[in-house]
Amino acid sequence: MIKIQNLSYRRDELMILDGINWHVNTGEKWAVIGLNGSGKTTLLNMITGYLWPTRGSIDVFGHRYGECDIREIRKSIGWVSSSFSEQLPGNQKVIDIVISGKTAGMRLFEEPNPDDIRRAEDILRSFDCLDLSDKRYHQISQGEKQKVLISRALFNEPRLMILDEPCSGLDLYARESLLQYVESLDVPGLIYVTHHIEEILPSFTHVLMMKDGQILAAGKKEEVLTDEHLTEAYQVPINLTWSQNRPWVQVGAL
Ligand SMILES: Nc1ncnc2c1ncn2[C@@H]1O[C@H](COP(=O)(O)OP(=O)(O)OP(=O)(O)O)[C@@H](O)[C@H]1O
Ligand SMILES: [Mg+2]
DSSP states (O other): OEEEEEEEEEETTEEEEEEEEEEEOTTOEEEEEOOTTSSHHHHHHHHTTSSOOSEEEEEETTEETTSSOHHHHHTTEEEEEHHHHHHSOTTSBHHHHHHGGGTTOSSOOSOOOHHHHHHHHHHHHHTTOGGGTTSBGGGSOHHHHHHHHHHHHHTTOOSEEEEESTTTTOOHHHHHHHHHHHHHOOOSEEEEEOSOGGGOOTTOOEEEEEETTEEEEEEEHHHHOOHHHHHHHHSSOEEEEEETTEEEEEEOOO
């Protein structure tokens, strides 16, 4: 699904990503973790083709970036990030935002056709959000916004879903309810960025741990999520335990 080889990204004198090699295969669900500024969002911006590597190569769905039409690839990637949410015009109706996922645009420029409306309603219904359809985006809560953005990202039945900190700003109930939907998502590939280890759900198979623009560890989640790796990544003593198939951390003194 994704093959990244020897990727580096330099901005001015700063090495933001350095020597990244990462493969994501069909059927894998990856969590991506690491301190603020470790390069997670930059890496996602490369996979979605909004940033170009200084060195190295990126293949997505078997197509090499630089030799294919990235706009076509993007139609098969569902992408949810808070920066996107901030740019959306808030006076739009929720149903129109979901339908705008069809073209991956910020707003609808044409009257939606009945099939598109039906599809958007079906997706919203599956998130228990059908009653939000006619509300304006700026009127709904943070948790509801996240569900609407995920609904929008699902409109084109993406092969790859990328969620960049989808639970930030949610209360415990809203977070667990959103996680339940993430757990039930039926997509061939998922990348989920988080600062909260316990959001690594039972269905997630792999973890990518970033530090200072490099990969600190990558692989099966049970192998990557060790006290040693986490302590090195976060630079605080960390003790990990598993409960209900999810990892939980206890943090020691700095
Ligand atoms: N447009 C930019 N110009 C200069 N530096 C940038 C730019 N975008 C990101 N950076 C730098 O690149 C590094 C990685 O940023 P990135 O946003 O990828 O981190 P992140 O792991 O997503 O962090 P967070 O957890 O805070 O979201 C940071 O040091 C950041 O300051
Ligand atoms: Mg980020």
